[in-house]
Amino acid sequence: MPAETVVLLPGTASDEVFVRTVFAEPLSQVGAVLVAPRVRTLCERLTALDNAWAGHPIVVGGVSLGAHVAALWAAGNPGKCAGLVLALPAWTGPANGAPAALAAKASARVVADHGVETALAGTTGWLRDELTRAWHGYGEELVPHFEEASESAAPTLDELRSLDVPAGIVGCTDDPVHPIGIARQWADALPRAVLTTTTLDAYPRALGGAVQAWQRAKS
Template sequence: MTTGTGTPVPRTAVVLPGTGSDEVFVRAAFEVPLAAIGVRLVAPEPVAGPRLAEEFLAALEAAEPPVLVGGVSLGAHLAAQWAVANPNRCLGLLAALPAWNGPPNGAPAATAAQLSADAVRDQGLDGALAIAVDGVAPWLADELTRAWHRYGDALAESLDVAATHTAPTLAELATLDMPTGIATCADDPVHPAAVAHTWAKALPRAAVSTTRLDIVGHDREALGRATVLAWLRAGGRV
């Protein structure tokens, strides 16, 4: 679809989940905020295992262009990777909680994913889950419990993928001349706000909106709203 001036506007957004998460969280966070601007959400289900990243990229490839693409954490990295390779098929990027750029190099999210993968292998899914949810907010514990059990026996391999995946470099991000909305949580040490702002500085047309994990705990849509608002501020058209 186009505006009255002939400018294409998105009607579909494909949004990918983050490490050890699932499409249930993506729908809870993004479906209503996207619907508010007339965009239909497509939230692919994770295909757990060593081909996790390839299957998510295939879901983006299957979308009818032009589309918005996006994701949370690892999902944001994969969406940006696809957009770099397919700029003419993409009307913008929604990047919630980017965790690093280029190789992970000990980034907190990558380290957490690898430690969790090791724990799954050493102590089984339930033992690793008990470690992962110890001391975290109840809402996050509930999210992890649901999603990790859905990954089942392929959880460790899926976490390996997340821990070792190379995100787009800053030079690659600099080629993305499209509106990009980035959301960060000020109280999230695993996805530092500094990474979000580093992405924004590299991207030609980007804006950052900030929320908090304790707000997302009460209102999942807060993360989606922050990302969509940033995309609109970056020049997204509807």
């Protein structure tokens, strides 16, 4: 039996390096092949999913904005999606002032007015390292990307209900930017979802728990 292809997208202003760091090992442990495309815009994220489909259903997903885009693509492409691996969904339907959307808008303003280094002030440890690499990697696309992400739509509950495929979700119980209530809302709407939870002090590798949740949803 061929290995399953799992295409995972990064969150807002994140990158493929972070996706590989979090998901490469847990996917390898279950015999799946990770595809982590280099994408910067919403359009590039959708195009990457279109390009990954090669005539047979694929597993899709991602982190935060990446989870939103993947679930929307799956809902719009019936028959092309074999499963979902979703970490930290940030809102459902229109952004409507969701914490992650407001954070993206605020980051856009600070970067535009004062530069990346000022926007990174106050971050520490692994988060600072990840954001420094990823944000500089976006270059001049960073501010426009923050702005488009902050105004983008996530799937509606009806769209989630249409996705009758195994879905693994990881949510965080103490992350105010990605409220656990949204992860639970998605898990309740998706017909075959398994939700697992983590905490901020276990980031970032704990996000790979979405892979184990997906495997449980398959059984």
